[in-house]
Amino acid sequence: MSFEEPYNLILNNISRFIELTELEKQKYLSLLTKITVKRREFLMQAGDITKYEYFITKGCLKVYTLDEDGAPHISMFAVEDYWTGDMASFMTKKPTHYFIKATEDSELLGISRLNYELLFQEIPKFEKFYRILYQRSLISYIRRSNHGISLTAEERYKEFKKKYPNVVNRITQKDLAGYIGITPEFMSKIITKVNQK
Structure with a gap:
């Protein structure tokens, strides 16, 4: 059976880790909610309780916190075939x-907390899928934290370009600076330097 493109994308993502029957695929898809977010709109803001785990089928979003001075610290960019959200808020029902925020018009598929629990009851193998997903997320977070300590800003930029070649041209220099952890002015100098090599 063939599914619409957004559904094929999420099913292909899942099939990397678990195998589903046609019936299980249909059941899973029935538990998802389609969500659209326009460019510059918020999908979620600090203080909200995360209602969904999100999978991006189209677009680009940035995930960030604000420091005491109101400066953004971007922890990730999420594009097609990526998962995003705040797992801690989703699980504990406490504010994030x-x-x-969408940096492009974006389309997502979300699974609510209620449907997430229902999914584990009806298709237990999804516990394995989400365990792998969360483990990979944690490994990525630890690696990023270590790079923030051990790599120079230029090295972090090169690493970002290498790891996310499909993202680097879709974000602003200011957002990239917020991810690398430097000022936009310093980011500009690094980009110029790296591109001259």
Whole structure:
């Protein structure tokens, strides 16, 4: 059976880790909610309780916190075939500290907490899928934290370009600076330097 493109994308993502029957695929898709977010709109803001785990089928979003001075610290960019949200808020039902804002018109598929629990009851193998997803997320977070300590800003930029070649041309220099952890002016100098090599 063939599915619409957004559904094929999420099913292909899942099939990397678990195998589903046609009936299980249909059941899973029935538990998802389609969500659209326009460019510059918030999907989530600090203080909200995260209602969904999100999978991006189209677009680009940035996930960030604000420091005491109101400066953004971007923890990730989420594009097609990425998962995003705040797992801690989703699981504990406590307010998030994160903002998720669309940098492009975006389309997502979301699974609510209620449907998430229902999914585990009806298709237990999804526990394996989400365990792998969360483990990979944690590994990525630890690696990023270590890079923030051990790599120079230029090295972090090169690493970002290498790891996310499909993202680097879709975001502003200011947002990239917020991710690398430097000022936009310094970011500009690094980009110029790296591109001259």
